[in-house]
Amino acid sequence: MSARVGQEPQVTDAAASDGLDPSRAATARPVEHGLRGVQTLSMAKAINAGLREALRADDKVLLMGEDIGPLGGVFRVTEGLQAEFGEKRVLDTPLAESGIVGTAIGLAMRGYRPVVEIQFDGFIFPAFDQITTQLARVTVRHDGTLSMPVVIRVPYGGHIGSIEHHQESPEAYFAHTPGLRVVSPSSPHDAYWMIQEAIASNDPVLFFEPKSRYWPKGPVDQDHSGMPLHASRVIRHGTDVTVVGHGAMISTLLQAAEIAAGESISLEVVDLRTLSPIDYGPILDSVQRTGRLVVAQEAYGFVSIGSEIAATVAERAFYSLEAPVLRVSGFDAPFPPAALESEYLPSADRVLEAVDRALAF
Amino acid sequence: MTARQRDFTAPRVRLLTPAGELRPTPEAEPYLPLVEALPDEMLERFYRDMVVSRRIDIASANMQRQGQLALWVPSHGQEAAQVGSAHAARAQDHLFPSYREHIVGMIRGLDPVHILELLRGATLGGWNPDENGNFHLYTLVLAAQTLHATGYAMGLQFDGLSGTGEPETDAAVLVYYGDGATSQGDANEALVFASSYQTPQVFFIQNNHWAISVPVSRQSRSPLSLRGGGFGMPGVRIDGNDVLVSYAVTRQSLDEARAGAGPSLIEALTYRMGAHTTADDPTKYRADAEVQHWAERDPITRYRTWLAGRGASAAFFDDVDTEASDVASDLRRRALELPAPTREKIFAHVYSEPHPVMAEELAWLEAYEAGFEGGPA
Ligand SMILES: Cc1ncc(C[n+]2csc(CCOP(=O)(O)OP(=O)(O)O)c2C)c(N)n1
Ligand SMILES: [Mg+2]
Numbered sequence: 001m002s003a004r005v006g007q008e009p010q011v012t013d014a015a016a017s018d019g020l021d022p023s024r025a026a027t028a029r030p031v032e033h034g035l036r037g038v039q040t041l042s043m044a045k046a047i048n049a050g051l052r053e054a055l056r057a058d059d060k061v062l063l064m065g066e067d068i069g070p071l072g073g074v075f076r077v078t079e080g081l082q083a084e085f086g087e088k089r090v091l092d093t094p095l096a097e098s099g100i101v102g103t104a105i106g107l108a109m110r111g112y113r114p115v116v117e118i119q120f121d122g123f124i125f126p127a128f129d130q131i132t133t134q135l136a137r138v139t140v141r142h143d144g145t146l147s148m149p150v151v152i153r154v155p156y157g158g159h160i161g162s163i164e165h166h167q168e169s170p171e172a173y174f175a176h177t178p179g180l181r182v183v184s185p186s187s188p189h190d191a192y193w194m195i196q197e198a199i200a201s202n203d204p205v206l207f208f209e210p211k212s213r214y215w216p217k218g219p220v221d222q223d224h225s226g227m228p229l230h231a232s233r234v235i236r237h238g239t240d241v242t243v244v245g246h247g248a249m250i251s252t253l254l255q256a257a258e259i260a261a262g263e264s265i266s267l268e269v270v271d272l273r274t275l276s277p278i279d280y281g282p283i284l285d286s287v288q289r290t291g292r293l294v295v296a297q298e299a300y301g302f303v304s305i306g307s308e309i310a311a312t313v314a315e316r317a318f319y320s321l322e323a324p325v326l327r328v329s330g331f332d333a334p335f336p337p338a339a340l341e342s343e344y345l346p347s348a349d350r351v352l353e354a355v356d357r358a359l360a361f
Numbered sequence: 362m363t364a365r366q367r368d369f370t371a372p373r374v375r376l377l378t379p380a381g382e383l384r385p386t387p388e389a390e391p392y393l394p395l396v397e398a399l400p401d402e403m404l405e406r407f408y409r410d411m412v413v414s415r416r417i418d419i420a421s422a423n424m425q426r427q428g429q430l431a432l433w434v435p436s437h438g439q440e441a442a443q444v445g446s447a448h449a450a451r452a453q454d455h456l457f458p459s460y461r462e463h464i465v466g467m468i469r470g471l472d473p474v475h476i477l478e479l480l481r482g483a484t485l486g487g488w489n490p491d492e493n494g495n496f497h498l499y500t501l502v503l504a505a506q507t508l509h510a511t512g513y514a515m516g517l518q519f520d521g522l523s524g525t526g527e528p529e530t531d532a533a534v535l536v537y538y539g540d541g542a543t544s545q546g547d548a549n550e551a552l553v554f555a556s557s558y559q560t561p562q563v564f565f566i567q568n569n570h571w572a573i574s575v576p577v578s579r580q581s582r583s584p585l586s587l588r589g590g591g592f593g594m595p596g597v598r599i600d601g602n603d604v605l606v607s608y609a610v611t612r613q614s615l616d617e618a619r620a621g622a623g624p625s626l627i628e629a630l631t632y633r634m635g636a637h638t639t640a641d642d643p644t645k646y647r648a649d650a651e652v653q654h655w656a657e658r659d660p661i662t663r664y665r666t667w668l669a670g671r672g673a674s675a676a677f678f679d680d681v682d683t684e685a686s687d688v689a690s691d692l693r694r695r696a697l698e699l700p701a702p703t704r705e706k707i708f709a710h711v712y713s714e715p716h717p718v719m720a721e722e723l724a725w726l727e728a729y730e731a732g733f734e735g736g737p738a
Contacts, residue, residue, distance in 0.1 A: 070646040071574035094580050095503065095541035095572050123502065126545060161431055164485050165501050302718070331722045336707045338431050338482025343704050343726065353729065 036222035044077050044214040046188035047153075049222075050195035051078065051115065055085050058113060061199060063090045064100055065117030065153075074119055075155055075214055097127035104150050105135055113149045115199055121156040122165025128173070135204045136179030147202040151195070156184075157248050157298050158330075158345050159212035161338040168335055169299035174206045175276040175308075182276040183229060184208040186250035188218040190273060197229040205229075208275075210247035232279040234286060238268035241355050242286040244309060245296040246272040249346070253296060256348040260355060267355065275305050283309065284317050291322035292358040296351050301329030323361035326354040369583030373630060374610060375600035379658045381666025383605075388597075392609035399608075407448065407604045408668055409681045411440035411661050414464035416685035417473060418635070420693050424477070425639040429697060431482040434461050438602075438634030441660030442567050444468065445607025446629070449615055450535050451528075455495040455517075457510035457536040459503070461567070465537070469494025477696040484702065503538070504545035507564065510536035511551045514560035514624070523561035524621025533561040533618035535611070541572020543588065544580045552592040552626070559623035563614045564589075566626065567601060569633035574646035589626035601629025602660040632658070704730070 041049065054061045063078060069092035072079030082090035093100050097118060104114035118124045124131075131152065138148045158167035175182045181203050185191040191209065198205040227233060235250070236257050243253045250271050257267040268286050272278065287293050293313055295306040310325040328346045336344050374388045376396060385393055418435045425433040436443060439461065447468040450456060458465055463476050471494060475487040479499065490497045500506035514534040517523050523531050542548055543566060555562050566585050570577050577585075589596020597614070599606045607629060614625045632655035636643050643652075665678065704726055708719040 066572075067574045069574070072645070074573070074640070092575050092579060094544040095575065096544040096546060098546050099544065125502070126547070161482060163431055163480065163482065163501065331707060331726070332718050333707050333711045333722070334485065337479075337484050337702060339702050340704065340707055341482075343730075344707055349733075350729070 038219050038221045040217050041188045041192070041220045042215050042217050043185070043188045043191045043209070044075055046192040046220050047077050047195050047209065048079060048081070049220070050192045051081060052084070054115070054196050054199040055081065055089060058199075059089075060111055061089070061113045061115065062107065063115050063117065064093050064104055065091075066093060066095055066100075066119050068092060068117050073117055075211065077153075077155075077209075077214070078117065097123060097125075098130050101127040101130040101135060101150075101152065105130065105138065105148065108148050108150050109138075109146065113151075113199060115151040115153060115195075118152060118154045120166045121154055121168035121170055124152075124154055124170060127152075131174065131180070131204075131206075132177045136177050139203070140179065148204045149199070149202050150204045151198045151201075151207050152204070153195075153207045153209060155211040155214070156208045157210050157212060158335065158341050159248060161341065163338065164335075167338075167341065169297070169330065171206070171208050171275055172299055172304045175305060176303075180204050180206055180276065181230070181274075182206045182208065183274045184210065184247040185273065186210065186213065186247055186271050189220045189226075190271075192220045192222065193225040194229055194273070197225070201229065208247060212248045213251065216251075230274040230277055230279055232270055232272050232274060232282045234268060234282055235271045236267065236269040238266035238290070240266045240290055241292040241294060241358050242268045242270060242283070242290045243294045243296060243351060243355070244270045244272060244283055246275060246305070247298070249296050249298060252346065252348050253351060256351040256355070259348060260352060265355065265359070272305075278305075278309065278312070280312060280316065283313065287313055287317045288320045291320055292355075292361075293321070293325045294328060294351060294354045294358055295325065296328040296346050296354075298330050298345055300332050301327050302332045304329060323358040326358055328354045369587060371584040371586045371596070371598040371628075373598055373600050374606055375603050376605040376609065377600075377603040377663055377667055379602070379663050381663040381670065383667060389606055389609075392606065392613060395609040395612050396605045403448070404668065404671075405673070405677065407444055407608070408661075408664055408673075409684065410444045410448075410464055410468060411604065411664065412681050413467070413685045413688050414440045414444065415661065416689040417463065417692060420689035421477065421480075422635075422639055424693060424696065425480075430477060430480045430639075432480050433639045434463075434480070435633075435635040435638070436461050436463060438632045438655065438660070439567055439569055440464065441604035441664065442565075442601035442607050442629040442631045445604040445609075446535065446537075446565055446611040446627075449608050449611035451532070451615070451619075452494070453522075453530060453532040454615060454619075455490075455497065455510070455513055455532065455534045457497045457506045457513070457534065458499055459506060459538050459542065460499040460501055461539075462537050466493070466496045469496040471496050473692055474695045474699070477692065478699055481696065481699065483699060484706075504542040504548040504551070507536050507538055507542075507548045507551035508554070510534045511555045511558075511560055511562060514555065514562040514618075515558050517561055518558065523619055526620065528619070531561075531619040531621075533563065533615045535563045535565055535615060537565050537567060539572060540566060540568040540570065540577040540580055540585060541575065543585055549588075549592075552588065552594070552624075555624040556593040559621075561618040561621070562624040563611060563618055564624065564626040565611065566628045567631055568628050569631050571633055571637070571643075571647065573637045573641060574643075576647075584628060586626065586628035588628075594624045594626060596626040596628065598628045598630065601631035602658050602663070604660060604664050631660075 068078040069082040306327040447465040479487040586596035586598035708723045
């Protein structure tokens with residue numbers, strides 16, 4: 001076996017341009033402005049634009065977080081929003097995540113729609129109690145008379161060479177918790193729409209932003225979302241093996257698909273977009289055609305989104321499978337020091353190794 | 362006048378004025394003897410350590426710019442708070458830093474190359490506290506270490522290692538955290554536990570006025586030193602840019618803690634002169650005038666003026682400059698020579714005892730990598 005990829009990933013950004021399937025189209029809320037056309041934006045700028053739309057559309061929408069005011073957040077996702085909407089709409093909070101989420105819950109009880117920024121994936125845990133024992137249960141405890149339209153934005157994942165607690169993928173903890181919705185965009189277009197749809201949702205939404213994808217630019221169609229929040233989509237058609245992932249993993253999967261194509265192996269790439277609930281339609285449909293499935297994720301493999309998908313596909317598409325469902329994950333060890341991240345994170349080569357195994361089965 | 366307190370002020374305890382004159386504020390008078398008892402070599406050592414700290418700051422920020430470090434966390438401006446308090450601890454004490462206290466570690470005997478190893482992305486920890494002056498690991502999750510420090514202090518107490526009146530063996534814990542971190546639940550719970558168990562412990566808040574871009578006024582409307590009283594322990598607000606008062610107040614507080622008088626809290630007023638880290642751009646959120654105000658209160662300048670007034674020679678100051686440059690360039694050279702970590706490190710110490718998944722995944726990764734290294738092209 002030889003390495004099929006160099007060190008620097010060559011990313012084809014097909015995610016936003018391909019597969020806007022009109023049959024699944026549904027925007028979260030009516031578009032109240034004139035047509036705006038397609039712009040080329042980074043994901044950070046696309047989320048910024050989406051937040052601006054939401055702040056304009058509904059004055060109950062509030063942003064809360066650490067350093068999100070004059071600094072615009074450490075990733076500049078909220079840049080300019082406090083200047084535009086003021087300190088009562090964009091709150092630089094005291095430094096306490098439990099406090100931020102706990103007060104967001106109270107604000108939501110009062111009719112606000114708080115959008116919380118957690119500065120880094122590894123710093124969500126002081127708020128874990130408020131998110132899992134409170135936020136996730138308010139609606140059921142009120143017999144449905146009180147909804148919790150709170151969005152928690154979390155920059156997540158590796159590939160940025162940072163120090164401890166800055167490269168984690170904690171999405172499974174939240175997907176495991178009933179009462180929470182969990183999504184993750186992979187492209188600027190999806191990010192622009194999904195953040196607005198998440199804010200429009202009356203349920204709490206954990207919104208995982210793949211931070212290594214903040215900077216690459218892609219087309220954003222500001223007139224048409226293309227699909228609802230909780231829908232997965234095929235972003236590259238293929239016939240031999242289905243590969244599924246979310247967030248930053250999508251660019252790795254597209255890269256793997258490109259390399260595989262050069263070896264006459266045709267990969268179908270499914271972007272999950274939604275991690276809770278999972279939209280099994282496109283996955284099962286694809287597996288019924290290819291008979292083989294590889295699920296890839298940066299997160300630890302043990303008790304993960306990938307585990308859940310593997311189990312469900314085995315349950316629902318057993319007779320279509322030609323090979324066991326394979327997972328490619330971060331190893332089940334704490335995210336290592338940055339110097340080891342390239343060995344740790346699933347690469348296109350690691351995905352292709354699993355593809356080879358699936359095909360050889 | 363109602364019974365509701367509205368006067369939330371605390372005097373700033375200071376020995377050395379910004380102009381470098383030893384002129385104690387009234388509250389500082391009782392601390393003067395502790396400073397007067399210091400031998401000249403200690404006084405010189407304070408100066409040396411502050412200058413070394415600042416020099417390492419410059420060298421390390423340069424390394425980060427050249428891509429040799431993932432990040433650098435500067436302490437420019439906070440040298441007096443750190444150096445004075447660190448020298449107040451005894452060998453048997455335990456120090457729990459947050460992530461900016463490089464010179465504190467060095468004073469405890471830590472080779473700073475291990476800090477660079479951490480910030481280079483080569484390790485998650487970097488050193489063994491037992492072999493490095495009881496200087497515990499950096500903690501990046503804000504305020505988490507305040508509880509660890511409190512638990513450690515409870516343990517010292519349960520083990521009969523404080524409050525016996527034996528100055529050579531009684532121990533205490535000194536924990537560092539920032540003004541921003543004071544808002545975390547953990548920081549407040551630590552004060553509750555410390556007070557409840559009367560731990561031998563000193564909480565040392567470096568109020569450098571900013572938590573990245575957020576001013577301390579967002580965290581607290583009253584002096585942070587008053588947090589002590591609210592939890593039932595003494596709190597003192599000091600001029601954190603005065604190395605003498607930082608030493609003396611921490612010394613007194615640790616001595617009392619070791620002797621069994623319980624925990625206390627120190628708020629050191631200082632200023633983060635540089636960026637939060639090399640990833641930050643402070644021009645986005647704070648005014649030059651404020652930075653200038655604090656530049657005029659520089660901890661090293663005032664102390665140097667005082668030392669010179671007491672007769673320290675020009676040669677002494679030159680020697681310290683030379684030594685600081687040497688320390689910084691030696692550190693840089695050794696940091697660049699640090700070996701890259703190998704893949705075993707990912708799995709090596711996740712558990713203390715053998716774990717099947719670690720063994721399995723390491724074996725898989727090695728076989729996988731061997732496939733690239735040895736196999737046909
Ligand atoms: C729980 C947690 N939330 C957020 C962060 C991100 N963060 C790192 S440092 C920092 C500001 C800390 O300010 P302060 O406590 O005043 O210490 P300073 O950096 O000023 O020394 C923030 C928000 C973190 N490290 N941990
Ligand atoms: Mg601070």
